[in-house]
Amino acid sequence: MQTTSPPPAEGRPPRAPLSGLERSALRELLIHGPKSRAEIARDLGISRTSLTVVMRALIEQGLVASGALELRGPTGRPSEVLHIRPEGRRFLGVKLTSDRLFAVVTDLKAQALAEYDEPLASRRVEDVVAQIGGVHERLSAQFPGIAAAGIGLAGDVIAVGGHQIVRESPFLGWREVPLAELVTERLGVPAAAENDVRALTVAEHWFGIGVGYESMVLITVGAGVGVGIVVDGRVMTGANGRAGSLEHLPVDPGGPRCARGHRGCVGSYLSNAAIVGALRTPGLDYASVVALARSGDPAAEQAFREAGHALGVLVAVLANTVDPQKIVVTGDGIAVTEFARGELDAAIAANRDPDGAPIALDVQPFEFDEWARAGAVLAIRDFLGRDQELVILFDKVRRLVDTGSAPNPSTEESA
Structure with missing residues (x-):
């Protein structure tokens, strides 16, 4: 087991769900780094007035902060740059193996604040959910304000009618388990579940070598x-x-x-x-x-x-x-x-x-804690929203701006 000394308790759950534009603006800063207001408005295809409202809400919720003035192009005046406040939210990531539970608490940039692991007491679904709940309570005592959780496990995880279902997990002996819903109910914060390899792929694509x-x-x-x-x-x-x-x-x-x-x-x-x-x-x-x-x-x-x-x-x-x-x-x-x-x-x-x-x-070298961090990235991804139609729309706008040509419709498939 490993833990680190907690930083000041700045993380806190959101006072209200983020709107679609707020999630998209936050995602833009998280994935692509600090940007000026003009750059964000351009990349999202919205007006400066709309962006002002969005950014005011994100700053009030402690998710975004203003930085120094920077020259963002070859000409023109310096612009104030906005950036993510990593400490603005905390997330719990969990990796389940056939006999062990690995957990991590991260900030909004998926940087690990604490790592923890323990043997699985049982493979029964209700016991595993209860054990995840116990780990959440233990880590929340050190790192209050965990906003969401993500769980990765070996097996097939699908979305059915808006619900995440573990169709089959041979290592755990599970079939047709609504794990995300059960963990959400136990923890009292939103939870997501995903195949562990796919979760690790998301983590590396967003924050790692990809x-x-x-x-x-x-x-x-x-x-x-x-x-x-x-x-x-x-x-x-x-x-x-x-x-x-x-x-x-x-x-x-x-x-x-x-x-x-x-x-x-x-x-x-x-x-x-x-x-x-x-x-x-x-x-x-x-x-x-x-x-x-x-x-x-x-x-x-x-x-x-x-x-x-x-x-x-x-x-x-x-x-x-x-x-x-x-x-x-x-x-x-x-x-x-x-x-x-x-x-x-x-x-x-x-x-x-x-x-x-x-x-x-x-x-790439391998550490089991990276699998748990991937679970936290799932939570961050869902916190930022998974509205694929919005993502597709913004990708179209970005390509139009960057290339001056219409995107190929055959590439616009949601994952």
Whole structure:
């Protein structure tokens, strides 16, 4: 367990729900950084008079502050710049595994103020909800004013009639669970739930290594193989919450079988359990196999080489399908990139579209607390609103201003 000393208790719940324009202006500052009033009004396609009303409300709620005068263009007079007050709100993020709960409190810029973890007392839905409530109470005592919460977990999470439903979470043994509603009722603040890989993708796209990219892919390697996809600035969900489900992509029809009975799929080589199972030695765990590979054990090295080949096939297929600006690999199983980078690169070269651009592959270190922070980013995202029609409208306006041409309607799909 880790906690940090709390800063002054400036965070507080909003006095009233933010309007659509207030959310959009706040999102603009949060994602794109400090701007002048003229820049915000231009990017949102609203009048200066309307923006004055919006900014007055955001400043009164402690969410935005005025900064110094800056010259915002090659000509003209300096303008007062507005910026986010990170301390204006606090958010709770939670990551659930099959046996543990990770939690974090962040500010409005998703900067961690406190980190906490404990074993799950039970996998029963009501027990997990109660445990999240207890963690919320404990952290709220140190960091009052938590405005919203977000929970990430492995499984399929979909929106049905405006409700977030955990359709299935194999690690927890859940089916058709309205987790967000149950946690909202328990905590007394809005809560959101999402597939953990998709939540991590949102976090990296908004606040991490994906900032500024309109398209990216995030691959997590560990207990399973997960894929998050960003297209036209939006994280893809899919009709059934399963966009990016490529763990069973075929690699070798003569390969080993995965837990689902598929022969030679990505998961049968790349998951931590598959790498351990390849050694056929009782008593080993993933950390032991990593240690064996580092000591030069031939069987461990071979298991990682085969895993590296499978990862390369997956990367190439995603590059061919999505054509992203960046592909990120992370997770507690990224040792495969250490032991099998040659096999990874060779498989990419063999399976990549020969006319495709070079792949920007970014291997990132992994910390479990980052999954919990991703939950807090879900809460921030929902706090700022998920009105996709408004987002699409503002994106159209921005492209018209920036390029002077009408946007392509085929790109205007909501996530």
